[in-house]
Amino acid sequence: MVGMRDVAKRAGVSLSTVSLVVNDTGYVSADMRAKIEDAMRALNYIPNELARNLYHDRTNTIGVIVPTISHPFFATLMAALQCEFASRGLRTLLCSTADASTGEAEYVDMLRRHMMDGIVMAAHTEHAEDYWTSIGRPVVAFDRRLGAGIPSVGSDHEQGGRLIAERLIAGGIRHVVTVGGPRKQFEGSGNGITFPTVRYHLTLERLVERRGIRWDYVDAGVVADLDSHARTARAILDRFPDVDAVVGSDLVASYVVQEALRRGIRVPGDLQIVAYDGTYMADAAGLPLSCIRQDTATLARRVAQLMEQAVAGSASRGGGDVESPVQEVEDTIVPVEFVPGKTTR
Known part of the structure; x- marks a missing residue:
């Protein structure tokens, strides 16, 4: 196995000079560096990255x-x-x-x-x-x-909540259902809030409530439980027959669109839907979703x-x-x- 000593011998330089080049830790003239690099190529020398990382205390x-x-x-x-x-x-x-x-x-x-x-x-x-x-x-x-x-x-989730509220209020909604994770995440939702994402829910709820618009929150479970999103979409339309707006992640919103169309509910005539995230899923629901896009x-x-x-x-x-x-x-x-x-x- 070729080592730095072999490179030093072929290049006709000291082991310490080869080390400076390999670890990029000091000045070596351009001519000397070229000579060492030529020797490394000729010998097919591959620097020991683990040793180099230990030297720099970096793993990259x-x-x-x-x-x-x-x-x-x-x-x-x-x-x-x-x-x-x-x-x-x-x-x-x-x-x-x-x-x-x-x-x-x-x-x-x-x-x-x-x-x-x-x-x-x-x-x-x-x-x-x-x-x-x-x-x-x-x-x-x-x-x-x-x-x-x-x-x-x-992201500025308070801004997201305001933008959704403005759009839905202008669209004349009377009952909005928002979908998110466990409500316990909302606890301590002042300056010490742990999950800032919930602020879009809190902002939206506050603004529609001021207008006398009914709102309900539905827990879709933890974010990794993707199967619950489809179940939640069906449950919303079963539980709230008068709902005329739903807000949730791209995945939830996509399932709501599909379930609404399956039931003959007109979107957006009877039901308005806003997705939150704006990923590729926003274009894969059957209808292009109106959404809040995170950058x-x-x-x-x-x-x-x-x-x-x-x-x-x-x-x-x-x-x-x-x-x-x-x-x-x-x-x-x-x-x-x-x-x-x-x-x-």
Whole structure:
């Protein structure tokens, strides 16, 4: 097996000079670098990446924890994140907590042991804030708050709720049903809210209630339980015969469209439907969905930027294992847009 000593001997230079080139850690003249690179090619020398990573205390790998990649939004987000990290020379290691129940703990352990450079946390966690803040390694939260000093990136869900309310109120609705996850996620929904996504529900409910419009909330279960979305669509139309508007994820909205058309309910004449996310699923429901589109490209770009900053800061502190004061960081809030389709008036 060819090693750096063989490269040094062929190039006629010292082992330390070859090490500088391989690890890119010091100045080597252009002529000397070319000579060493020629020797590496001639010998088909492949640097030991593990050793090089240990030398730099970097793995160039970022772990991303999501609830599931079966859901259209998280599949879209994951694709955008992988592209963003790849453009920065970083690999992405995916964990779906629906498929690996111990994935969160395993990834955090890998991060603590410097087997990854950082974690993007985009799934539900049962841990208290001090668990995440005590890790002392780069963590970026997506659409949730994990604790002081941990940056969070998410969409402007209050704006999303306002845009939906304005559209539906203008369309003359009398009874709207919104669909989301377990209502317990709404607890503590002040400034300390853990899941900012629920704010679109809260904003929509508040605005339609002011107009005397009836609203109901239906729990479709956890995001990874995709089978429940179809059941929920049927249950809404069974339970609320007077409903004239439904708001839910792209997947829920698609099922509602299909179920309404099957029952002879006119969309949007009798029933208006608004999807929340704006993924590829918004065009696959049978009718183009009116939707709130989250800007996944911008969200992924900002997550990657914050991760780069966090990793660089960790490296400057010698790997991030030293105690440092926890400072509040401002959340990144990305605007959403309402995209008209054929399911609203």
